[in-house]
Amino acid sequence: xxxxxxxxxxxxxxxxxxxxxxxxxxxxxxxxxxxxxxxxxxxxxxxxxxxxxxxxxxxxxxxxxxxxxxxxxxxxxxxxxxxxxxxxxxxxxxxxxxxxxxxxxxxxxxxxxxxxxxxxxxxxxxxxxxxxxxxxxxxxxxxxxxxxxxxxxxxxxxxxxxxxxxxxxxxxxxxxxxxxxxxxxxxxxxxxxxxxxxxxxxxxxxxxxxxxxxxxxxxxxxxxxxxxxxxxxxxxxxxxxxxxxxxxxxxxxxxxxxxxxxxxxxxxxxxxxxxxxxxxxxxxxxxxxxxxxxxxxxxxxxxxxxxxxxxxxxxxxxxxxxxxxxxxxxxxxxxxxxxxxxxxxxxxxxxxxxxxxxxxxxxxxxxxxxxxxxxxxxxxxxxxxxxxxxxxxxxxxxxxxxxxxxxxxxxxxxxxxxxxxxx
Numbered sequence: 001x002x003x004x005x006x007x008x009x010x011x012x013x014x015x016x017x018x019x020x021x022x023x024x025x026x027x028x029x030x031x032x033x034x035x036x037x038x039x040x041x042x043x044x045x046x047x048x049x050x051x052x053x054x055x056x057x058x059x060x061x062x063x064x065x066x067x068x069x070x071x072x073x074x075x076x077x078x079x080x081x082x083x084x085x086x087x088x089x090x091x092x093x094x095x096x097x098x099x100x101x102x103x104x105x106x107x108x109x110x111x112x113x114x115x116x117x118x119x120x121x122x123x124x125x126x127x128x129x130x131x132x133x134x135x136x137x138x139x140x141x142x143x144x145x146x147x148x149x150x151x152x153x154x155x156x157x158x159x160x161x162x163x164x165x166x167x168x169x170x171x172x173x174x175x176x177x178x179x180x181x182x183x184x185x186x187x188x189x190x191x192x193x194x195x196x197x198x199x200x201x202x203x204x205x206x207x208x209x210x211x212x213x214x215x216x217x218x219x220x221x222x223x224x225x226x227x228x229x230x231x232x233x234x235x236x237x238x239x240x241x242x243x244x245x246x247x248x249x250x251x252x253x254x255x256x257x258x259x260x261x262x263x264x265x266x267x268x269x270x271x272x273x274x275x276x277x278x279x280x281x282x283x284x285x286x287x288x289x290x291x292x293x294x295x296x297x298x299x300x301x302x303x304x305x306x307x308x309x310x311x312x313x314x315x316x317x318x319x320x321x322x323x324x325x326x327x328x329x330x331x332x333x334x335x336x337x338x339x340x341x342x343x344x345x346x347x348x349x350x351x352x353x354x355x356x357x358x359x360x361x362x363x364x365x366x367x368x369x370x371x372x373x374x375x376x377x378x379x380x381x382x383x384x385x386x387x388x389x390x391x392x393x394x395x396x397x398x399x400x401x402x403x404x405x406x407x408x409x410x411x412x413x414x415x416x417x418x419x420x421x422x423x
Contacts, residue, residue, distance in 0.1 A: 012038060012138045012421070024295075025260075025326035026235070026342025032121055032323070034142055034174065034234035036242055041417045111295070114322030121324070138170045140420060143177040143208050143233065171201060172420045175208035175231050175413075177365065183215045203423060206231040206416050211364040225423060231413040235345050236406065240331075246324045247331040247350075256289040257281065258333035260326070260343045261298045270357045271298060273380045274337055275307050277355055280386035282311050287334055289314045293321040337380075341365040348373065348402050353395050355380050372409070374401045 014034055141147070182188075188195070196219060199205065204225030207213060216228040240247075257278065282288055290313050292299060297317060299308065308315050321329065330336055330346040336354035338344065341363070347354035348369075357380045358366045370376045377394045 012140060014038070015139060015141050024262075025321075025323045026340065026345070028115065028118060028323040029327065029342060029346075030175075030234040031142055033238050033242075034140075037234055037237040037414070037417060038140075038421075040238075041414060042421055110320040111322075114320050114325060118323045138172065138420065138423075141171065141173045141176065143175040147173070147176040147178050170203055170423070172203055172225075172423075173205040173207075174416065174420070175206060175233055177208040178212055182211060182364075204416070204420060206413075208233050209364040209368045211368075225419050229412075229416065231416050232409050233341075233345060235342060235349070237410055237413060238349075240349050243327055243331070243349075246327045249328075250332040251325060251328050252289070252291065252332070254289050255287045255334045256291045256332075257287060258329050258336045258338075259290060259292045259294060259299070260330075260336065260338040260340055261294040261296060262340055269382055270339070270380075271301075271304065273357055273382045274298075275304060276382070277337060277380050277386050278313075279307070279311060281335055281388065282313060284386075284388040285334070288312060290316070291329060291333075292317045293326060293329055339366075341369070344369055344375065348375075348399075351399055353391070354378060355386075355391070373405065374398060 014031070178185075199216075199219070200221055202221075202223060204223055205216070205221075205228045207216075207228060207230055210230040213228060213230060221228070259274075259278075261274075278290070288311070290308075292315065294317075299305070299315070318325075318329075327346055330343065330352055331350040333352050336343060336347045336352055337356070338347075338354065339357050344354060344356055344366070346352075355378050356366070356375075370379075375398050378391075378398060
């Protein structure tokens with residue numbers, strides 16, 4: 001009698017990258033969402049975090065959690081972050097400088113605690129066995145900060161998950177994102193031969209923005225799962241009910257306007273436009289409570305403070321906002337003002353009114369949202385006055401477009417996830 005041999009289950013590890021000097025809600029939440037999406041596709045997936053992978057650190061960046069974060073404790077994270085902060089903010093000679101440095105350090109640490117508190121939700125249940133063979137491991141590389149060129153024209157250290165101990169691992173990319181870069185970017189031109197050789201090692205590649213599709217078509221990579229495709233950001237794969245635990249209890253009992261900006265340099269006209277929209281909305285809606293959860297204090301300039309005070313706004317800045325709090329603030333806001341891609345994504349998911357300005361002109365992430373869901377009429381434009389009635393009518397139309405199109409786009413994206421599991 002022949003004994004049936006059991007085939008060991010495949011193990012899927014998810015790799016994402018977050019920059020500890022730029023606590024980004026979206027980078028954490030899209031990682032969480034991708035984990036939930038894989039669980040949804042496979043009834044009992046073997047999604048485990050390999051403890052054998054050491055944290056990948058370079059220039060204060062770290063490969064986080066769905067694969068490597070479990071190797072760090074919150075205390076170790078806090079220590080690395082604090083050392084980085086002190087390097088950024090030397091005390092100097094003046095008492096005022098020391099005071100400012102201390103305040104920034106204190107606020108950053110309070111924020112870090114909330115991010116550290118969210119970490120258990122990114123970890124998997126158990127470590128991968130030490131005797132795991134590379135053939136059994138599938139490594140899925142995520143989006144934010146992974147496929148990214150930095151300002152020094154260098155690629156991230158785990159850009160292609162080229163990890164020595166897993167040279168033969170089966171590699172896939174889900175919703176890979178190049179941020180605001182294009183094939184004309186100097187770093188791409190410098191690294192192109194290396195990148196082409198590494199991309200050829202992937203079994204399947206999908207992109208969050210279609211910007212790079214022509215370049216991959218030109219390369220004509222012969223990938224086992226087929227040509228490179230455009231898929232949804234992981235956060236857009238999930239219905240709002242997946243976030244019930246995060247949004248069950250509002251963090252504020254009063255109606256409020258939410259501001260979430262990013263730590264990039266802002267043009268003055270963008271800030272002025274933001275304040276113009278805020279002023280018009282407050283005057284027309286009667287809502288005067290404003291919550292700011294930005295990682296940079298964009299409204300701290302004296303001119304901004306004066307305008308806010310003149311409106312009689314009850315303004316508060318929440319330093320200690322974590323990724324799950326971010327989702328909660330967006331879900332219950334009366335209006336979200338943001339240039340953030342994920343600020344817009346979660347506003348769309350929860351049907352929250354939002355208005356935005358595009359950072360650095362032509363961010364392909366934002367352009368993709370504009371083209372797919374026709375949200376461009378919600379954009380803040382300096383020459384256009386804000387009218388609440390017109391805004392609400394436009395918002396209703398954008399919500400309808402989102403509801404009409406999201407189902408089909410999710411179906412195509414889930415096909416990519418299933419193909420990874422079945423490969």
